[in-house]
Amino acid sequence: MTRHDPEGLADVIRQFDEDDGYLDFASLGPPGRAVLDERRELSEVVGRARFGAIDPLYAATDRLESAVADATGFSRGNVVFQPSTSSGMMHTMFGLTGQVAVSRGEYPSTTTAAARASESLAAMTPLWFDPAHGRVTPGALRDVLTPDCRAVVVSVVDYRTGYLADLEGIRQIVGDRLLIVDAVQGFGVVDAPWTVADIVVSGGQKWLRAGWGTGFMALSDRAAETLVPVFSGFDAAHASSLEPDAVADAPPAPRRGAGAFMTGMPDPLAAAALATSLELTARAGVAAINSAVAERVSQLIDAADEVGLEVVSPRATTERAGIVVLAPPEHRLTALTAALFNHGVTATARGGTVRLSAHASTSAVTLDLVRDALGDYAATPE
Template identity: 55%
Template sequence: MPLWIAEQYGQITPGTIREQLTTTTRAVVVSLVDYRTGAVTDIEGVRQVIGDRLLIVDAVQGFGVVDAPYELADVVATGGRKWLRAGHGTGLLALSDRALDELRPVFSGWNRLEFVPGQDLALTAPGAAGFQVGTPEPVAEARLAAVLESLAEVGVGAVQAAVLERSARLIALADEFGVPVVSPRSEVERAGIVVLDPGAERLAALTAALHNQGVTVTVRDGRVRLSAHVSTGEETFGMLRDALRGYAASLAIGGR
């Protein structure tokens, strides 16, 4: 039976996980980057506190922009539509030998089967192939392969440094115009997601100001998420500055 990890102070840390482990816990599932807060999970710390339990990492919010120790995980699952920008229908699943021994696919598709020639018999495909759900799409595979080749050529470290620099600029702009930032500020704890919390009474004004300047954001649970990519350039930062300036001006007018 799955048990949800209760976060403390808005984050999931190795310490919070340690306190909630039980004698029946066999696997721990974490997100590399929390989509709600932008916080990067300490994978090394989690591995240390869970011992020999399986560690399963959902890396979709950080794969390609966080230089994480994936070798410590037993399962890494990610999609290619976010930071990799390979489009929908792309992704990958990697499993350790131990994970393959202990995990069994319970929801899959016909392509997980291997048919024995001359026999009316189908066997589960060995390895990670047994966990496939849909039929592979060659064009999507080509997109993902092209992105991964480019990433390998440049290096995740270089991409991470560029994204951290741009996300720091997002934080600086929010500070300049007095918009509360609730995502981590430390480079060790953040990736490319910056979360703003203007308060319920000011959320509409902020989202309207961003929309009016053509700035695309995600609004969820009363908070505004910004994401900085390597391709985020001066024009975009200028649009964001204009949006925040307009937002601040609307508050000043409304406060008179």
């Protein structure tokens, strides 16, 4: 991670203008002014198509790869743009061979990619397992891994439970198997040891606040050599700089390394937006962002405790990131969601729980709105 100045976090927070009451960053992180300005200015360039102005746009991909390399610790040559976490996970699952350990509780983009790869190519076989409380821990993996298992998939932060995975502990259990990490629910707010993984995929629309259509895939040297680039398009070949007619009769082989995992040319506007977001994050410092998020999460947990509302997400700071999951009695779920709605609090309700997710920019007013909403909920007759 690049160095940051002491005032970086405050300056970065001032970039954001989300309305008070917004607590759904685990679904979408509203972009800040710098990202919106970047997209707007580059859209103007594309719209006018002035002489000589289009070609420089393609440098945005180089800028993105450098920003991801700085943020993850992976080499720039092992980083490639992806339009989403799902896209990176499809590349990954279809490129694996052998048995792959996958929790059934992983986000559907992972479980679906695993199922599709197994059904279509039969080169990989999912080793499905159901960890206790939905938490993929080193102990849970120790109980399910087999000698035939070649890879393990885990989310750095579980989207339902808010659990922050122990990547270093998991790495020890995984041994020489490939470790694949879905980073989208933690990247930008969790100071994780990314390089213990072999493959890291993430979208930029959540905690990085770069907007939809942004993401990346980072690979270790070993993963870059062993993962098969099944979906590797013309732009992922060394010959992509040639005229299409020159290779039409002899489709080029994929290049080596991360660059093979492209199906088409990266969107330069999306690449620039994600690069801008990563540069802002680097300026603030992930550790500083994480500390601010932790403070707000603690306040949300305290507010729930004050009214006796069960918190089923982790309480320990070492096991959580920005997600708080509330579990009211089944017959009280509607009362809770109505109270939040009436106070203008944006959250996600699913499976009998309510998920609140706070960022460093979450305001004191937002936290007060939650307290007021929970107070009304507690005062509602059962």
